[in-house]
Amino acid sequence: MVLIFDFDGTIADTFNLYIDVMRKIHHEYNFKYIDNNDIELCRAMTAKEIIQYLGISPLQIPIIAHRIRGDFTQRMKEQKIFTGFDSVLESLKQEGHQLFILSSNSEENINIFLSLNKITQFDAVFSKSSIFGKSRIIKNIINKNKFIADDVYYIGDETRDIEAAKKINIKSIAVSWGYNNRKALIDKNPDHLIDKPQQLMSLFAV
Secondary structure (H helix, E strand, O other), X not given: OEEEEOOEOOOEOOHHHHHHHXXXXXXXXXXXXXXXXXXXXXXXXXXXXXXXXXXXXXXXXXXXXHHHHHHXXXXXXXXXXXXXXXXXXXHHXXXXXXXXEEEOOOHHHHHHHHHHOOOOOOOEEEEOOOOOOHHHHHHHHHHHHOOOHHXXXXXXXXXXXXXXXXXXXXXXXXXOOOOOOHHHHHHOOXXXXXXXXXXXXXXXXX
């Protein structure tokens, strides 16, 4: 199988870092401060709903995304892999699956994290500057490598990951330990929903 993973909130436990950065820069871009009461509320929203709720202009999105990636670079060495994910990746690789990362985080940040956590199982890392449009990149990966769409899964922690997979008719696996909460993910009807990394092993048992 071809397993394409999101990064933030799926492999890397960066949610608290994301909240810290958003709180740090909110006054610079004049959007709503995320207080503790907002966190669970935002975890139940789609990315577009969060943008609207915080009062972020569509024109600001690429600028803010670039700023977030830059702040992430300064603190990637502090970030941890979700418990058990490293051994799951090793088992999946040994079983012959092809593993990729597709993320709106920067390739530099992702490679820093992978190196520090001694993760070598991925065949390639793909980075995109926009927080939307993942479906186009996934389709390019499929076409370039001549993969069979039925063999491709996109694994992510946000509703937009499920939407991206549905848009190009590949299977989605939602993980409940990341940015969106379980109910928000269920509402988007993923093909699979898992609550711990080890469940990937049963889904792809040879």
